[in-house]
Amino acid sequence: MNEEFTNRMLAVVEVTTARPDRPAYHAKVQVLNSRVVADAETAGWVVTRVAAADVTADELLRITADADAVVIVGGEDVTPHFYGGSSGYEGETAHFATADEGQIALVQRAFALGTPLLGICRGLQIINVALGGTLVQHIDDGIHKNIDVPIDQILSTHDVTLAADSTLASSLGRVDITVQSAHHQIVDRLGVGLVPAAHAPDGLIEALEHVTAPITGVQWHPEAPDSPADQLALLLAGLADQHAIRALAESLAAA
Template identity: 70%
Template sequence: MAPRLAVVEVTRHRPDRPAYHAKVQLLNATAVNAGAHGGWHVTRLAAADLTLVELLAATDDCDAIVIMGGEDLTPRFYGGGAGYEGETHHFEVADAGQIALVRRALDRGTPLLGICRGLQIINVALGGTLVQHIEEGIHRNVDVPIDEILREHPVQLLPGSTLIESLGETDIRVQSAHHQSVGRLGAGLVPAGIAPDGLVEAVEHESAPITGVQWHPEAPNSPADQLPLLLAALSSQLAEARVADQLAA
């Protein structure tokens, strides 16, 4: 039986922002398709369209989880204020549900990958904070149509990180489009990748199979093997966890 992967996006409904919604849906669908091609039985869920209880129930039997990108997190979850530059629409129900998924994954040892906003969810779920707006630079294109917002830049993966094992190299090229970044790291998290300007672009948990990348491996112009390799890492982490359970039994 194929292992079960939950791909959890923010929402399926953005009638007021059709161009942005179309872009996000394309990225989410790419992740779902990559999971299916990688041998997973994929369940696609929208956290804002379910209650927290419904989301936890729908993912209860999943073997691994991917939390996708989207809008800014509601500031109250990390002790921030409203009215900051570049602030987007917030989906508080999605934030609460995805934060709960991370905390349960940590408790259970469930492999979990966070992409862009997903990295920020991981950090906030474990008590970290966010920089609410970063200066214009290498991390996104500004004043362009949504289809042109993604920007390529290098990331250096840090020695000893599982991301080096997963991606097979230290210096990688990524596609990103974020205006927020990691502030204080959450409990148990360590940096795993750094951008040339010093921003943390990837995090890992020091003992749990939880990884977050600030870039978009599912973007059309990302290296073709980047997302498949990250999903394969979830499979490896799942296999290791099952072996450990058998040895402990």
């Protein structure tokens, strides 16, 4: 479909604008997040970029209220108490509970209103937690993240198999893809209405989507510089298609 819409608005929601204690990690995250913004603007979106840790949950909802679609990008682990977990686990990162609260509220509003939403890495985990799911707090297998390497080498390249009947496979135009990922947490219990949309070679869930709402999460980084060149563009085009379907339904309902 990919119809053009004047002033089509996309909210790109990151965790924080400052990590003074981890400059190398912050620089890496900024490269990834900036790619999402740049490619979305190239595709014709008007982008609002906001850091969820820098505002309250209510402010985040207000800032993104006019968004036609949302992308929640990567970052730190979700604070465990949001999914009934405990701190002190292996590989635990810094937590930004304010960002978690705001992004969870954003997913729940997107579900309620039918707003297209894409979660990338942490964004997938936020989707799952927001809809009542839980997370495996640590994996350390060398497939999903390169271990004991500098931050610039942390992304691992591996294959992923998409569910043939998934919206994600339709967007990407194939079921077997290569991705780059860098995560140490994964989906455990799926949130209400969510189904696996892709698996890694070890059987772990690498993507999920909602059975009725236009909500998709990918555990990998399509915005990474060395990811397949068309991957992010196709996912953004999928959001545009979902927005077009929603806009048409609203137009018909109002007629």
